[in-house]
Amino acid sequence: MGDAAPPARGRCRWICRRPKGEGMEQIFCGRSGSPVLLVSACLCGVACRYDGRSAAVPALAALEAAGLALAMCPEVDGGLSVPRAPCELLNGRALTKDGRDCSRAYLAGARMARDLARRHGIRLAVLKERSPSCGVSRVYDGSFCGRLIPGMGLAAALLAAEGMTVVNEENFAEAVKAVLPKETASWKPTG
Numbered sequence: 519m520g521d522a523a524p525p526a527r528g529r530c531r532w533i534c535r536r537p538k539g540e541g542m543e544q545i546f547c548g549r550s551g552s553p554v555l556l557v558s559a560c561l562c563g564v565a566c567r568y569d570g571r572s573a574a575v576p577a578l579a580a581l582e583a584a585g586l587a588l589a590m591c592p593e594v595d596g597g598l599s600v601p602r603a604p605c606e607l608l609n610g611r612a613l614t615k616d617g618r619d620c621s622r623a624y625l626a627g628a629r630m631a632r633d634l635a636r637r638h639g640i641r642l643a644v645l646k647e648r649s650p651s652c653g654v655s656r657v658y659d660g661s662f663c664g665r666l667i668p669g670m671g672l673a674a675a676l677l678a679a680e681g682m683t684v685v686n687e688e689n690f691a692e693a694v695k696a697v698l699p700k701e702t703a704s705w706k707p708t709g
């Protein structure tokens with residue numbers, strides 16, 4: 519899945535993929551705006567996780583529906599399918615449990631996320647914690663035993679290296695409020 523052209527204002531390139539009714543609370547009554555942040559697509563309700571599920575956060579889905587957030591999934595954008603074998607990071611590489619190296623797709627998707635942010639002048643990303651692509655402060659340790667270690671996913675690290683602010687689905691409220699236009703003062707992180 520590529521991103522050949524920026525989405526039209528207020529339209530989401532993922533909209534046809536989002537499970538109907540999930541994460542679609544409309545707090546902006548259909549108002550559209552220019553995107554001011556990137557968000558992990560799974561947090562917007564897109565079923566793009568390795569297991570075919572989403573991790574919807576309604577307040578973030580509402581921003582995406584209003585055109586203020588761009589949903590992106592580095593793993594799908596990098597060419598991986600849904601569902602797919604999960605990977606964990608080991609020595610900077612994204613490996614499946616049986617040792618298959620998926621780093622190339624992960625890195626391609628990370629670069630696409632960075633390029634998307636550059637094209638739109640976006641300086642903030644809200645990303646799914648613990649993901650080998652999107653993890654902001656914790657990732658699994660590569661043993662597939664469920665152990666978390668401090669670290670960033672590959673896309674999150676590239677966005678941070680770009681000088682962007684990267685936050686996760688637990689601590690995004692203040693950072694998001696700081697970049698939203700004034701007329702969206704009704705937005706609530708619990709929305």
Ligand code: SF4
Pocket residue numbers: 558559560561566567568590591592593594646649651652
């Ligand atoms: S790569 Fe990021 S956006 Fe895609 S499913 Fe994983 S956490 Fe969500």
